[in-house]
Amino acid sequence: MxxxxxxxxxxxxxxxxxxxxxxxxxxxxxxxxxxxxxxxxxxxxxxxxxxxxxxxxxxxxxxxxxxxxxxxxxxxxxxxxxxxxxxxxxxxxxxxxxxxxxxxxxxxxxxxxxxxxxxxxxxxxxxxxxxxxxxxxxxxxxxxxxxxxxxxxxxxxxxxxxxxxxxxxxxxxxxxxxCGVATGYGAAVNVAKVEKGSVCVVFGLGAVGLAAVMGCVGAGAARVIGVDVNPDKFSRAREFGVSDCVNPRDHGRPVQDVLVDMTAGGADYALECVGDVDVMRSALESCRSAWGVCVIVGWTELEEMKLRPFHLLMGRTLKGTYFGGWKSVTDIPRLVEQHLAGQLKxxxxxxxxxxxxxxxxxxxxxxxxxxxxxxxxx
Structure with missing residues (x-):
């Protein structure tokens, strides 16, 4: 040029x-x-x-x-x-x-x-x-x-x-x-490794959260619950495959307690896509004991997350992810091709x-x- x-x-x-x-x-x-x-x-x-x-x-x-x-x-x-x-x-x-x-x-x-x-x-x-x-x-x-x-x-x-x-x-x-879509989608399929027939909860229904929903649905989750304080996002979330929408402000108790009741014991997978340390704890505690997996996707650097070791000792797994687990140079072109093939929104x-x-x-x-x-x- x-x-x-x-x-x-x-x-x-x-x-x-x-x-x-x-x-x-x-x-x-x-x-x-x-x-x-x-x-x-x-x-x-x-x-x-x-x-x-x-x-x-x-x-x-x-x-x-x-x-x-x-x-x-x-x-x-x-x-x-x-x-x-x-x-x-x-x-x-x-x-x-x-x-x-x-x-x-x-x-x-x-x-x-x-x-x-x-x-x-x-x-x-x-x-x-x-x-x-x-x-x-x-x-x-x-x-x-x-x-x-x-x-x-x-x-x-x-x-x-x-x-x-x-x-x-x-x-x-x-x-x-x-960034956003690859991160959320990869958090579900690469890091959480969502299984067919599972119950998932996604905290935060922005671009990253909706991409996580897309990954959960694509992996065959039987139920995906979306959590957000902005109800204006619920209609779009349902278009992506969310079955239930929960606004924490509509409840007078911790949202994790609401979710545990809704799922008869907790979700198999929870993905935190907000970047708020209080929401991170809620995500972990919304997981089922024995095998629930919580993945931290939202970004924060200086804040500290508090948790009770009991929730890990009872078999829950807490994981984090950066860029959805993708090997950037080699994997992103494959996601582009999936989109061109109509397989990725x-x-x-x-x-x-x-x-x-x-x-x-x-x-x-x-x-x-x-x-x-x-x-x-x-």
Whole structure:
């Protein structure tokens, strides 16, 4: 492309300080260095984690350096590649990944985990392998959220944080596989390993929770109960296969007690998709003793979860998951192909399609419980 090797001026939504609204600015995106790829971002989902890192910085979330460009659920097209990049070419459709897969570290070589150590600490601090970002604005470095920054018209990622997908993929939909849908779906099928005929409870009916519901239903669960404090989400949850909807605010006792009664002893599987430590405890205690499995899917970093060891000693299992257990580079293209084959819902998650200039409105919709997933179309 004509821009290869040159700095690209484009627009990005910059978070200058924690807690402040994003500002759409002209930024400079430097050319990719060795083992890096520059992408023309086509679309990005707006994930609750983006909102949480902006408004929960230093509270429930670790404080990342600012200014930064948020966004980690994107899809786009390769614009150019840096030296020694062999797996990508200009024009390839790709999904950037906040979770790398280098294929060489002990985690990548183990079937027991999907985690990867490649440049992990650096991308968590908003920089690439050399300790700098490729984004500048008004003469200063702008950090890249989780090494991605998809709230920009262009971005640069490490090749280990990128996967090539089927050329027929609709980028405005498969971007959801960069985080939310893949995480919730994988939590059910990879981590909980939901069995046919089982009873499941899903806490939180946003995009991640509905994806978990989709995984439970796909695995053959006989009953899926959805729990949320926002009853406006119940009709859509039923469309995904939820059989019963429970609003904890409608009951004068702990919701786990309600669920244990509803299931004659507790659920076989409970998936917490909120990121609230009190809800995590409720999820664990809603599981059946002896064999119930609780999977923590929702994200929080600094808060502490309290539990009674008795609930584990009686045979319950408490597990956590990151990105749904998927080996990112190799598994996400397979999920794209499942979607293309009609086996994986994506359209049904999208409630709003907005422009980059409307990103703050997308956050308002999310925080107000008015959206499942908003897509920012560049």
């Amino acid at each position: 004509a821009t290869e090797g040159k700095t690209i001026r484009c627009r990005a939504a910059v978070a200058w300080k924690p807690g402040e609204v994003l500002s759409v600015e002209e930024v400079e995106i430097a050319p990719p260095k060795a083992h890096e790829v520059r992408i023309k971002v086509v679309a990005s989902g707006v994930c609750h984690t983006d909102w949480a890192y902006l408004h929960g910085a230093g509270k429930g979330m670790e404080l990342r350096p600012f200014p930064l460009v948020l966004g980690h659920e994107g899809a786009g097209v390769v614009e150019s590649v840096g030296a020694d990049v062999t797996r990508f070419s200009p024009g390839d459709k790709v999904i950037p990944l906040f979770l790398p897969q280098c294929g060489e570290c002990e985690c990548c070589l183990s079937p027991k985990t999907n985690l990867c150590k490649a440049n992990w600490a650096k991308t968590q601090q908003g920089v690439l392998a050399d300790g700098t970002s490729r984004i500048t604005c008004k003469g200063q470095q702008v950090f890249q959220f989780l090494g991605v920054s998809s709230f920009a018209e262009y971005t640069v990622t490490l090749e280990t944080n990128l996967t090539k997908i089927h050329p027929d993929a609709v980028l405005e939909r498969v971007c959801l596989l960069g 994506l359209d049904e998650f999208v409630t709003h399609t907005l422009t980059l200039g409307e990103v703050n409105h997308a956050f308002q919709l999310l925080a107000g419980g008015k959206s499942i997933r908003s897509i920012i179309k560049m």
